[in-house]
Amino acid sequence: MSARYLVIFLGDEPGWMRIADGRTLVRRSGLDDVPAADEDSDEPERVALVVPGSEVALHWAEIPATLAPAQARAAARIMADEVSAEPLEAQHIAAGPADEDDERCLAIVSRERMTAWLAEAEVLGLDPDLVIPEPLLIAPPEAGVRTLRQAGMDVVRGPKRAFAAEPDIAALLIGDEAIEPITAEDVERDLGSTLSEPPLNLRQGDYAKRRRWTIDAGFIRRVALLAATILLVTLLIQLTMIARYSFGADALEREVADRARDAIPGNVEIGDPDAQLRARLAELGAGPGYGELANAAFGAVRDTAGVELQSIIYAADNSLQLTAAAPGQPELDALQQRMAAAGLLVTPGGVRDGGGRQIADYVVRAP
Numbered sequence: 001m002s003a004r005y006l007v008i009f010l011g012d013e014p015g016w017m018r019i020a021d022g023r024t025l026v027r028r029s030g031l032d033d034v035p036a037a038d039e040d041s042d043e044p045e046r047v048a049l050v051v052p053g054s055e056v057a058l059h060w061a062e063i064p065a066t067l068a069p070a071q072a073r074a075a076a077r078i079m080a081d082e083v084s085a086e087p088l089e090a091q092h093i094a095a096g097p098a099d100e101d102d103e104r105c106l107a108i109v110s111r112e113r114m115t116a117w118l119a120e121a122e123v124l125g126l127d128p129d130l131v132i133p134e135p136l137l138i139a140p141p142e143a144g145v146r147t148l149r150q151a152g153m154d155v156v157r158g159p160k161r162a163f164a165a166e167p168d169i170a171a172l173l174i175g176d177e178a179i180e181p182i183t184a185e186d187v188e189r190d191l192g193s194t195l196s197e198p199p200l201n202l203r204q205g206d207y208a209k210r211r212r213w214t215i216d217a218g219f220i221r222r223v224a225l226l227a228a229t230i231l232l233v234t235l236l237i238q239l240t241m242i243a244r245y246s247f248g249a250d251a252l253e254r255e256v257a258d259r260a261r262d263a264i265p266g267n268v269e270i271g272d273p274d275a276q277l278r279a280r281l282a283e284l285g286a287g288p289g290y291g292e293l294a295n296a297a298f299g300a301v302r303d304t305a306g307v308e309l310q311s312i313i314y315a316a317d318n319s320l321q322l323t324a325a326a327p328g329q330p331e332l333d334a335l336q337q338r339m340a341a342a343g344l345l346v347t348p349g350g351v352r353d354g355g356g357r358q359i360a361d362y363v364v365r366a367p
Contacts, residue, residue, distance in 0.1 A: 022192030053164030144178030
């Protein structure tokens with residue numbers, strides 16, 4: 001696939017061009033008819049914003065490639081502070097990738113200008129992938145400098161230097177270095193390769209391009225299918241548990257009916273095992289069982305403030321042996337009165353001290 005770029009030139013001579021596979025497809029001056037970027041093809045078109053070199057200070061600094069990105073940014077700010085006369089808070093600092101000598105292109109531009117350039121692109125309906133100072137579009141020579149005269153400025157590029165200045169100032173900065181004049185056509189010929197691996201992109205840090213999230217229809221379908229599968233499995237698990245509980249309850253009911261049939265003499269149909277067994281116990285003269293006695297005793301303990309039940313034993317003679325603790329004798333007397341009021345026959349035992357509380361024993365029977 002070919003690399004495709006929509007290149008926008010800002011500055012005194014604005015214009016735009018389209019590049020595909022290193023070839024210029026369209027070139028126009030002015031920004032009145034800038035098209036939208038083509039993002040629907042297999043290889044989306046990247047937008048490159050070329051900004052005036054006179055607005056950006058470019059330096060080369062040794063920042064090893066082994067540094068982590070955060071460390072490289074910190075090192076770039078320290079080096080920028082040494083060469084910038086303006087406060088760093090008002091400057092945007094950007095650094096390019098390290099070369100074979102562990103040197104990087106370092107750019108310093110005012111945050112005001114950077115914000116204004118991105119605002120101009122937004123007015124055109126574009127969100128640039130690249131923001132590149134104009135001098136960095138020129139391929140660097142192995143020695144000396146290449147110069148391009150454009151809009152009354154000399155754009156200069158050397159192996160480790162790049163700037164744009166008025167011709168007189170540029171001549172002073174170049175000194176006696178060998179000069180290779182080039183044309184706009186020379187720059188355009190190498191533009192595709194330069195944009196594919198730019199020495200520096202100003203869209204970093206606070207000005208980095210925000211990632212645009214896209215929704216993959218296939219991914220949504222897979223997530224929906226997975227969610228439906230999880231829901232179905234959960235429903236099957238619940239249905240299985242309900243079936244198991246239902247079968248278990250039916251089995252228990254059959255077992256209770258069998259036990260009632262064994263306990264009740266004669267050929268009696270078992271419809272309500274609990275009621276029929278209670279009736280059988282009443283016929284035999286059996287009094288209340290553990291449940292009735294315990295419920296009445298627990299209720300009396302619960303309703304008596306400060307009383308704590310320590311133990312309860314159900315004896316073979318259908319009586320309960322209770323041990324209760326209370327702050328003093330009045331609370332124990334109140335407990336005995338409440339158990340008696342609940343219809344229980346209460347026989348008090350001894351009272352003893354234990355951990356600063358009064359501990360009493362009772363034998364409780366049904367009347």
